[in-house]
Ligand code: ADP
């Protein structure tokens with residue numbers, strides 16, 4: 001492949017640098033990439049495609065059949081700009097190969113005719129062929145100029161499809177990855193001999209094949225190498241922790257029969273599940289011994305991990321230690337904070353919230369340093385240098401995989417050998433958990449709170465929209481609220497089929513839902529605005545909350561029993577399952593409505609999995625099994641897990657190998 005970018009001198013030499021080191025990434029894009037969990041060039045290059053689309057079916061125009069998707073290699077015959085009402089524009093381009101001609105219609109992109117679609121230039125087009133009267137048309141096809149020197153990345157090959165955040169285009173993202181791959185030097189930390197003796201690909205090769213495989217088998221080989229590295233990393237983390245830990249002499253020993261914990265237990269509004277009780281016992285046992293705790297609590301969304309962690313926090317207060325609960329997002333931190341306050345309201349415990357947008361952060365930090373705060377709930381703000389604890393004895397990290405090792409270690413360094421509890425919903429089979437997480441102690445909550453019915457999940461085609469709207473109104477009259485989730489905030493000219501949040505909101509809010517109380521929640525609101533909307537929703541002042549996926553994690557409102565997801569086919573299954581975790585949190589029957597008119601059989605099949613299975617782990621497995629049914633792909637999406645590449649169904653040998661190797665490497 002030949003360099004596509006002439007500015008290679010702008011690229012950093014290595015991949016372990018902030019993403020802003022790349023030529024096209026300014027502060028705005030950096031922020032959006034951060035949202036996708038991408039902070040460094042390494043994160044970018046290890047961001048797994050959600051799937052791959054096979055666009056290798058290059059054929060002649062004459063051979064194309066209506067309603068199917070193809071790639072064609074064509075040249076521009078003529079191009080026109082068309083201006084319609086309301087500022088809408090189109091580029092209409094007539095393309096031709098040696099058999100026939102096809103018209104490409106590019107909505108909202110009349111400007112393309114000016115510099116791109118010039119007569120004589122050659123392009124690959126990929127899209128669905130339609131017939132209007134006797135003319136062949138492609139609406140918004142994917143396009144890419146064909147030249148001798150440059151490799152094609154969007155068409156005529158296996159093309160990676162990524163889950164994107166609002167405001168970034170898939171096309172640019174793919175190009176950034178490609179250009180970065182071409183220009184950045186990836187050094188394999190492992191020796192060639194070592195790697196090849198284990199039958200693995202080199203790291204640079206694996207990263208390249210992950211995004212731009214030549215053949216489908218490439219992806220599997222790349223995956224194996226990256227899975228090996230994930231396990232190796234976890235094992236190394238753990239071994240590092242162990243060594244540091246042996247050096248620490250002063251170990252926190254907690255009291256587990258104190259007044260706070262006892263009172264808290266006695267006034268819990270519900271009965272704990274036996275899984276919760278077992279895990280609480282395991283944790284309290286750890287806390288009461290002089291041994292330092294490093295325990296991972298694993299359990300599906302909604303199984304009640306927070307409540308379990310609360311027991312540990314109470315024990316810490318009884319022992320006159322400070323403790324903290326760190327979360328990856330502000331919205332989740334605020335939720336935990338309010339939850340904690342509610343449960344501990346009658347007890348003499350001082351709880352504070354610390355996030356980067358809290359106005360009184362300085363004052364709160366002072367109080368923490370003076371030991372005036374018992375429990376601090378917060379985000380990354382907890383790790384900052386200016387946050388100092390007087391005597392931090394316990395750390396709880398929610399969604400632990402969303403933090404890097406360094407971040408977790410930094411927080412740990414703020415205390416003297418504090419006990420550590422990690423919470424995660426990463427769906428890992430119990431039999432493998434021990435091998436994967438090495439010497440870490442593991443507790444599994446494998447039971448859901450009682451009385452919780454599975455969430456009734458349905459696929460709703462467009463023609464049933466009206467019925468759904470009526471149902472939501474009836475629910476609202478009973479006091480049961482709804483989350484209405486859309487894939488993007490605004491209309492995108494590239495994706496005419498997507499239902500934008502603002503449009504949907506405007507339509508429903510002023511018509512069908514005019515008698516209901518509605519509001520909006522999305523990433524462009526400030527933290528305070530978001531918190532304000534969320535708290536009104538939690539208090540029952542909003543019937544239908546129109547939102548983007550910002551509600552994805554951890555938000556907990558018992559009377560919110562309905563979830564509607566527009567364009568459900570655009571989301572990953574793990575993400576839909578996470579979203580679905582927002583409902584079914586109280587005693588009422590809950591519903592999840594997946595709006596989708598997709599005709600793609602694999603997409604339909606994927607959505608059907610959600611209708612029949614309620615268990616996150618099984619969903620992930622089924623999702624992976626669908627690999628190879630016409631659509632290729634399936635990596636766990638970043639943000640869900642620290643194990644994006646490991647395939648639990650068949651990687652046991654790789655896991656064991658990596659584990660043994662980590663111990664060997666660590667020794668030498
Ligand atoms: P997750 O494991 O996803 O973090 P949470 O801790 O947020 O789950 O708990 C989900 C919901 O279930 C919360 O509303 C919590 O109060 C409730 N809950 C937890 N344990 C029980 C229980 N034993 N009985 C009833 N409700 C419970």
Ligand code: MG
Pocket residue numbers: 305306398554
């Ligand atoms: Mg949680």
